[in-house]
Amino acid sequence: MNPSLTRISLSKSSSSDTYFILDRFDNKKIGKLLVKKDKIKVKLKEKYKNKSYKTEAKSLFLHPSADNWLELYWQYLKKTNKVLMNIDEYSFPIHFEAGRLKRFKKDIFNRDIFLHPLAGRYWKKMKKAAKKDGIKLQIISAFRSIQYQKKLILNKINKGQKLEEILKVNVLPGFSEHHTGFAIDLTSKGEVVLEEEFEKSDAFYWLVKNANQFGFYLSYPRNNSTGVIYEPWHWCFQSDF
Ligand SMILES: [Zn+2]
Numbered sequence: 433m434n435p436s437l438t439r440i441s442l443s444k445s446s447s448s449d450t451y452f453i454l455d456r457f458d459n460k461k462i463g464k465l466l467v468k469k470d471k472i473k474v475k476l477k478e479k480y481k482n483k484s485y486k487t488e489a490k491s492l493f494l495h496p497s498a499d500n501w502l503e504l505y506w507q508y509l510k511k512t513n514k515v516l517m518n519i520d521e522y523s524f525p526i527h528f529e530a531g532r533l534k535r536f537k538k539d540i541f542n543r544d545i546f547l548h549p550l551a552g553r554y555w556k557k558m559k560k561a562a563k564k565d566g567i568k569l570q571i572i573s574a575f576r577s578i579q580y581q582k583k584l585i586l587n588k589i590n591k592g593q594k595l596e597e598i599l600k601v602n603v604l605p606g607f608s609e610h611h612t613g614f615a616i617d618l619t620s621k622g623e624v625v626l627e628e629e630f631e632k633s634d635a636f637y638w639l640v641k642n643a644n645q646f647g648f649y650l651s652y653p654r655n656n657s658t659g660v661i662y663e664p665w666h667w668c669f670q671s672d673f
Pocket of ligand 1: 610615616617665666667
């Protein structure tokens, strides 16, 4: 979600933990966003009570378009995650949480997956085409919320792992392409899961040859400039497809 495209804006109230949620078009107050210990609460007026406004308000708070977003985000992390690091040195790209999600089936763990409806539709098409060529593509992971990413990192911290070590394999909440609902981690039957060796599989060969036709691109090729390691399993649907 691009913050400049949201229907709402946030304005700080006199209390440091409360923001007013304003309708971007007429600047009317439509609700409040409250920051409480480890939670962001969104309270909306009756007329505006729907989930997408909630998501927009939270995304906007986590990723304000203003120049001070890093500072706000850093404050939020410090407050909620007890994650101590220098955010200025953190150079991964920011990703917004999906505005729309649809349930699809199933990942390799037999869990339902969630994807943006468009990405999901093209994933199904791609899977079908691969199957015709004898390749059984499987999803390891699709949409992951900012909240989920936070829990993932906190669990590891609570188990005694150092943040520097964790960040070699997980990005901070707000920085995963999986938040968008467009990214999928792939494998195929009998192949390795989330390992570089996946690049030697028939499935990877098929994807390199065909995935682009379905709008899926390799986000993190070898020596990419984002700072993320080479991930032959991670493919992302480009919404302008
Ligand atoms: Zn991934």
